[in-house]
Amino acid sequence: MNPGNWPTGYTKFACLVGDPAAHSLSPTLFNSGFSFLGLDWAYLAMSVSPDRLAAAIGGLKALGVGGISVTMPHKKEIIGLLDGLTPSAAMLSSVNVVYVEAGELIGDSTDGRALVDNLSFDHGIDLRGKRVALVGTGAVARSISVSLVQADVEKLSIHGRNRAAAREIHLLASLGGSSTQVVLGEATDIETAEIVINGTSLGMSGRGHEGYSPVDKGLLHGGQFLCDVVYHPLETRFLQYAREIGAPHTNGVGMLTRIAVLAFERWTGEKAPVQEMRSAVTAEVKKRVSASAGR
Known part of the structure; x- marks a missing residue:
């Protein structure tokens, strides 16, 4: 051209x-x-x-x-x-x-498929057998939950203040006969997760909640991989925590x-x-x- x-x-x-x-x-x-x-x-x-x-x-x-x-x-x-x-x-x-x-x-x-591709192709993460904590109950989190189950994670915990929506995602992600254990998450599920995903818009610029993290820093540690779907700013408070504790991480650009x-x-x-x-x-x-x- x-x-x-x-x-x-x-x-x-x-x-x-x-x-x-x-x-x-x-x-x-x-x-x-x-x-x-x-x-x-x-x-x-x-x-x-x-x-x-x-x-x-x-x-x-x-x-x-x-x-x-x-x-x-x-x-x-x-x-x-x-x-x-x-x-x-x-x-x-x-x-x-x-x-x-x-x-x-x-x-x-394709939202969920794209996140799985980002983790797999761009960060070399094999999701099979992993324990994953997913924060969020909206449309993006729904898509992510299904794709994580299809990727054969060992355990998927769903975390959200809207428990009715969390239960709906739990039911949706549990369909299909997968061996993945899908649970309504508690704080201990975040602490023991190998991958923690923010599937909400919390921390995004222009939404009135910049500077906030969906997960308390005390639940996170350097042995986890932290993933944020937010891309503006490039480093949210959630990912600042990741940097401070030495945890590998990725923002929503991927x-x-x-x-x-x-x-x-x-x-x-x-x-x-x-x-x-x-x-x-x-x-x-x-x-x-x-x-x-x-x-």
Whole structure:
């Protein structure tokens, strides 16, 4: 692709639909990958209000969209507007990515798969037989719980203040006949876990709870691997604890990148340039953090 002649009459496009969407890092991730490989693709972030979602999806389908990313508040509402769902999306009743197959829109749920890929491919962690504590009861935590069970962890403890939601995740993750022991977690389950995952937004910038950790520092130790799904800031209070106690850890950039990688490869049929995409989004987060600090 020659940038001077781009876009062309053949340029394929993909997009994010959310409300809001302008803050999204997805354009940075996807467009850096398209550019690195010289693909004639473009990715846009589109703010779509709930009352306009049906019209937007119908329009995107008519225009020949190459793929759609889905964020809040549309992950459930979009289901009835699609032509089909993968087994994962059907089980979780949630969609974060849409593929185009023979002109039909097929929804998938890949949040949990992306986190497992991040731990496995980027950090060399074999999840089989591991004891994992998962904090959170929202849509992301639901997806993560199912993927951890599918990865054959030995024990998965679910931790959350909303006990009803925690019990729902416990039931969901227990389905499928896996040998994984799934429990409603107590503090001792965090202390004895080999991997501790923050599957909540606690600590994220702009949410009013920066500087907070979902787990008390006293429950953590250097023999654990700590994983945060939050990517802004790059180091949350939870990960500050990890650094202070000498525990290996990762922020949400890896999971965010792997979500994009799964969609990128499905949409384009090309191997995604993972490192280039991760570097681009990390630089963008640092830029935004610096800009916020300067205000």
